Amino acid sequence: xxxxxxxxxxxxxxxxxxxxxxxxxxxxxxxxxxxxxxxxxxxxxxxxxxxxxxxxxxxxxxxxxxxxxxxxxxxxxxxxxxxxxxxxxxxxxxxxxxxxxxxxxxxxxxxxxxxxxxxxxxxxxxxxxxxxxxxxxxxxxxxxxxxxxxxxxxxxxxxxxxxxxxxxxxxxxxxxxxxxxxxxxxxxxxxxxxxxxxxxxxxxxxxxxxxxxxxxxxxxxxxxxxxxxxxxxxxxxxxxxxxxxxxxxxxxxxxxxxxxxxxxxxxxxxxxxxxxxxxxxxxxxxxxxxxxxxxxxxxxxxxxxxxxxxxxxxxxxxxxxxxxxxxxxxxxxxxxxxxxxxxxxxxxxxxx
Amino acid sequence: xxxxxxxxxxxxxxxxxxxxxxxxxxxxxxxxxxxxxxxxxxxxxxxxxxxxxxxxxxxxxxxxxxxxxxxxxxxxxxxxxxxxxxxxxxxxxxxxxxxxxxxxxxxxxxxxxxxxxxxxxxxxxxxxxxxxxxxxxxxxxxxxxxxxxxxxxxxxxxxxxxxxxxxxxxxxxxxxxxxxxxxxxxxxxxxxxxxxxxxxxxxxxxxxxxxxxxxxxxxxxxxxxxxxxxxxxxxxxxxxxxxxxxxxxxxxxxxxxxxxxxxxxxxxxxxxxxxxxxxxxxxxxxxxxxxxxxxxxxxxxxxxxxxxxxxxxxxxxxxxxxxxxxxxxxxxxxxxxxxxxxxxxxxxxxxxxxxxxxxxxxxxxxxxxxxxxxxxxxxxxxxxxxxxxxxxxxxxxxxxxxxxxxxxxxxxxxxxxxxxxxxxxxxxxxxxxxxxxxxxxxxxxxxxxxxxxxxxxxxxx
Numbered sequence: 001x002x003x004x005x006x007x008x009x010x011x012x013x014x015x016x017x018x019x020x021x022x023x024x025x026x027x028x029x030x031x032x033x034x035x036x037x038x039x040x041x042x043x044x045x046x047x048x049x050x051x052x053x054x055x056x057x058x059x060x061x062x063x064x065x066x067x068x069x070x071x072x073x074x075x076x077x078x079x080x081x082x083x084x085x086x087x088x089x090x091x092x093x094x095x096x097x098x099x100x101x102x103x104x105x106x107x108x109x110x111x112x113x114x115x116x117x118x119x120x121x122x123x124x125x126x127x128x129x130x131x132x133x134x135x136x137x138x139x140x141x142x143x144x145x146x147x148x149x150x151x152x153x154x155x156x157x158x159x160x161x162x163x164x165x166x167x168x169x170x171x172x173x174x175x176x177x178x179x180x181x182x183x184x185x186x187x188x189x190x191x192x193x194x195x196x197x198x199x200x201x202x203x204x205x206x207x208x209x210x211x212x213x214x215x216x217x218x219x220x221x222x223x224x225x226x227x228x229x230x231x232x233x234x235x236x237x238x239x240x241x242x243x244x245x246x247x248x249x250x251x252x253x254x255x256x257x258x259x260x261x262x263x264x265x266x267x268x269x270x271x272x273x274x275x276x277x278x279x280x281x282x283x284x285x286x287x288x289x290x291x292x293x294x295x296x297x298x299x300x301x302x303x304x305x306x307x308x309x310x311x312x313x314x315x316x317x318x319x320x321x322x323x324x325x326x327x328x329x330x331x332x333x334x335x336x337x338x339x340x341x342x343x344x345x346x347x348x349x350x351x352x
Numbered sequence: 353x354x355x356x357x358x359x360x361x362x363x364x365x366x367x368x369x370x371x372x373x374x375x376x377x378x379x380x381x382x383x384x385x386x387x388x389x390x391x392x393x394x395x396x397x398x399x400x401x402x403x404x405x406x407x408x409x410x411x412x413x414x415x416x417x418x419x420x421x422x423x424x425x426x427x428x429x430x431x432x433x434x435x436x437x438x439x440x441x442x443x444x445x446x447x448x449x450x451x452x453x454x455x456x457x458x459x460x461x462x463x464x465x466x467x468x469x470x471x472x473x474x475x476x477x478x479x480x481x482x483x484x485x486x487x488x489x490x491x492x493x494x495x496x497x498x499x500x501x502x503x504x505x506x507x508x509x510x511x512x513x514x515x516x517x518x519x520x521x522x523x524x525x526x527x528x529x530x531x532x533x534x535x536x537x538x539x540x541x542x543x544x545x546x547x548x549x550x551x552x553x554x555x556x557x558x559x560x561x562x563x564x565x566x567x568x569x570x571x572x573x574x575x576x577x578x579x580x581x582x583x584x585x586x587x588x589x590x591x592x593x594x595x596x597x598x599x600x601x602x603x604x605x606x607x608x609x610x611x612x613x614x615x616x617x618x619x620x621x622x623x624x625x626x627x628x629x630x631x632x633x634x635x636x637x638x639x640x641x642x643x644x645x646x647x648x649x650x651x652x653x654x655x656x657x658x659x660x661x662x663x664x665x666x667x668x669x670x671x672x673x674x675x676x677x678x679x680x681x682x683x684x685x686x687x688x689x690x691x692x693x694x695x696x697x698x699x700x701x702x703x704x705x706x707x708x709x710x711x712x713x714x715x716x717x718x719x720x721x722x723x724x725x726x727x728x729x730x731x732x733x734x735x736x737x738x739x740x741x742x743x744x745x746x747x748x749x750x751x752x753x754x755x756x757x758x759x760x761x762x763x764x765x766x767x768x769x770x771x772x773x774x775x776x777x778x779x780x781x782x783x784x785x786x787x788x789x790x791x792x793x794x795x796x797x798x799x800x801x802x803x804x805x806x807x808x809x810x811x812x813x
Contacts, residue, residue, distance in 0.1 A: 055468070056463060058415070058462055058463070059456065059462075059463070066451050066455075068429075069448055069451045071429075072428060072440070072447065073440065073443075073448045074444070076436035076437050076440035077437060079428075079429045079433070080437060081433075082429070083426060083429030083430045083433070084430060084754050084755070084756060087430050087760060088760065090430055098422075098423065098771060098775075099771070101416075101418060102415055102416055102775055109408060109412060111785055295441045295517075298440075298441040298444055298516075301520060305453070306448075309452040309456075310452070313457075316456070316457070317460050319464075320461075323463075323464055
């Protein structure tokens with residue numbers, strides 16, 4: 001069946017779109033989460049929190065543009081249907097992304113007395129975007145239905161995803177911060193882990209209940225057997241996180257990367273589960289990826305570009321994470337480059 | 353108001369707000385590379401100081417451009433689903449190439465360009481600056497390819513009402529693309545030239561006598577003086593291209609109702625679409641014929657040729673196109689006067705920026721955002737001039753709009769407008785605040801002479 005480009009091209013594009021979404025949810029998830037945690041931090045900590053995501057947030061959001069772009073170019077019919085059905089939450093998410101994106105810059109450049117205002121904008125924007133994304137996830141899982149029950153479920157997933165983002169944000173800070181902020185981040189993560197658990201449980205329970213097709217995909221033999229690792233791994237990861245968060249931070253910063261990696265793995269597993277449930281539909285129960293796909297000759301030309309460019313993108317994204325590896329230090333525009341050994345120390349010194 | 357008009361206003365508001373910032377970042381990226389290369393060549397700290405100041409403006413502008421750009425990628429779907437459903441086979445790959453080749457490149461290297469100077473070798477920082485500038489320009493290339501194709505489509509065929517690509521080279525190198533792209537890139541250069549000149553003049557007026565401000569003031573004025581005649585030439589060629597491919601737009605720009613010649617160059621008029629004539633017309637005889645056909649009595653297309661037998665109007669709304677075009681030209685004339693006067697003053701007795709009187713500095717400050725006005729006016733001319741088509745001859749604007757209830761569109765439109773207005777005010781305010789801070793406070797952190805001074809460099813804001 002995969003010999004025909006009209007069959008495998010839409011599948012490949014659905015996979016690429018899925019990859020973009022999952023990368024987006026993890027990467028922008030942690031930086032939105034850091035924004036959601038803003039009110040719990042004091043002023044110096046806020047600067048460090050922003051510094052920990054400053055060099056990355058822009059590239060992180062580009063994955064959203066790529067995901068929506070792939071939906072747009074590969075499945076134009078679905079793109080219109082989904083986005084008109086989600087008109088208001090999309091608008092709220094966009095306003096939120098605008099607010100937080102510009103607050104990054106303004107809070108550092110505007111007069112000091114306005115900084116508190118831009119801090120609030122950063123928090124409000126992050127919160128709006130997270131809630132809107134969670135709400136859209138809920139509506140999508142229930143088939144883009146606008147009944148009261150669906151809206152209520154959407155409100156529930158909005159809260160869960162926001163708390164889930166704040167969890168991965170806290171996990172990011174455990175990795176990137178030290179001292180008091182790291183200790184605080186561990187507390188935040190302990191408080192946020194329930195959002196992740198409840199969110200996973202709610203979506204796992206709801207999607208098979210609203211669709212017999214999804215129910216049968218999961219709960220028939222032998223599918224149950226080879227799908228079992230998904231929930232089992234998820235439970236193990238949650239257990240690992242629970243145990244780790246009671247012990248962190250450790251001597252010599254050991255294992256501070258574990259919460260972030262485990263949270264990422266959980267997000268990926270959750271996504272795989274969803275993808276399995278909804279395949280082959282792109283608009284749940286209405287339009288399949290094969291019905292919505294663009295003409296093969298247009299998909300071909302994008303695929304060629306993607307195959308060439310995607311490894312480069314992954315390469316320089318990795319470069320950026322390598323350049324800014326290690327504990328976050330306050331960002332500055334200092335323009336010295338000749339003496340890396342000394343600069344390493346200089347960069348860690350807080351400005352007074 | 354109906355959903356169509358509200359959706360159009362909303363998209364116009366978004367794209368107008370968006371284009372302000374790429375117009376700055378496209379050229380400012382290259383200017384920053386120039387500053388960095390000058391520094392690498394001369395080791396004169398004034399260039400690094402200029403880089404340090406303008407890279408902040410770049411970062412701010414870039415952030416505004418990114419977030420307003422994300423909005424637009426969603427609005428194709430939320431408000432204009434007919435666009436992708438009809439021409440998605442052409443528009444999709446072009447947009448995908450923009451994201452894949454340009455957006456990620458800019459976004460990934462921006463972090464290194466802004467914050468990485470102390471973490472990476474000097475060559476890598478210079479390379480990052482280059483790649484960011486290259487990325488913004490590449491992004492402009494792809495989006496202008498798509499926009500130009502919407503004006504002058506070719507290289508496709510219609511199957512069951514859906515556009516299918518047949519020849520990508522023809523699509524990419526469609527007739528208006530080279531002119532529109534060049535026109536926009538030079539517009540970006542002019543916008544940045546006046547932005548740099550204006551902010552630098554403001555700093556001098558605040559008493560900033562640093563070598564770096566003198567250098568950027570001179571740089572801005574000279575760049576403007578060089579680019580403005582280039583832009584006049586490119587604009588003229590672009591106009592001739594439009595005459596060939598979109599005569600109805602030219603008719604609206606000229607305010608010409610009946611085809612024929614000779615036609616005057618109208619300096620001012622009130623085009624009245626009801627009466628189908630111009631009121632209060634003041635013009636230069638033979639002017640339009642001369643500019644458009646390069647002959648005194650050449651024939652100029654008229655709007656009345658684009659009214660169907662049943663009275664359906666197939667030409668763009670006349671007054672907005674007519675006035676937007678004149679505003680663009682008017683600002684261009686001002687730009688030429690100011691930049692050439694500035695260069696002449698600096699050349700007189702070889703006085704340099706010391707030769708610029710206070711009154712001239714005030715004028716330069718007033719011109720800081722002149723590029724924005726000209727760019728917006730130019731885009732209004734060409735985009736409103738494409739109406740009633742979204743894609744010339746293939747898809748009408750009306751056929752593409754989403755069936756979203758009008759009050760919902762009105763609600764989001766008002767929210768966007770409020771946010772955009774606040775952000776423009778904040779942006780302009782912060783630019784002048786940064787200039788004041790740099791001018792009043794201690795000189796910006798300089799390139800240190802000794803390693804010991806490096807520690808002091810850490811930003812204090």
